[in-house]
Amino acid sequence: MAESSGSNKAAGRVGYITRVQSFSACHRLHSLHLSDEENKEVYGKCNNPYGHGHNYKVEVTVRGKIDPVTGMVMNLTDLKRCIEEVIMIPLDHKNLDKDVPYFANVVSTTENLAVYIWDNMAKALPASLLYEIRVHETDKNIVVYRGE
Ligand SMILES: Nc1nc2c(c(=O)[nH]1)N=C([C@H](O)[C@H](O)COP(=O)(O)OP(=O)(O)OP(=O)(O)O)CN2
Ligand SMILES: [Zn+2]
16 A cells, blocks of 8 residues: 555656766768868868867766656666667777768767767667757767757
């Protein structure tokens, strides 16, 4: 009896849970739609031909009903597994432009990286759970993408 009244308190409530993951990668900002001169002008030092590196930090947030029985929106252990598949295996210690086929013709800006992570996380997670991808390229540069 005590258990079921405790369960009812969570019924219908919506929660947001976030897991943070860091990874290291290098890249170069260079658009195939711009000339070399234009690339230099637009991207400046980030167009350096030999690239540069970042210690990225990604926050993955899911939103959903708190299951009255488990007390969870989703099991963080499952979220951790999805993050390993979607972020760590393809991106950690990689050259984004050369190792990740998606970025062969998409500029590896943080905006586009957030979209890449969103699209792949959305496929890996149960339907409609993904709420937000927040990518910290540096301590000062942060991009948020919510699938719009
Ligand atoms: N809209 C975007 N602008 C820029 C992006 C981006 O992804 N989206 N990326 C870069 C570069 O990749 C660059 O690495 C940013 O580094 P930097 O300017 O050095 O980073 P900080 O501002 O944090 O460094 P400071 O200490 O302030 O110099 C550029 N633009
Ligand atoms: Zn950069």
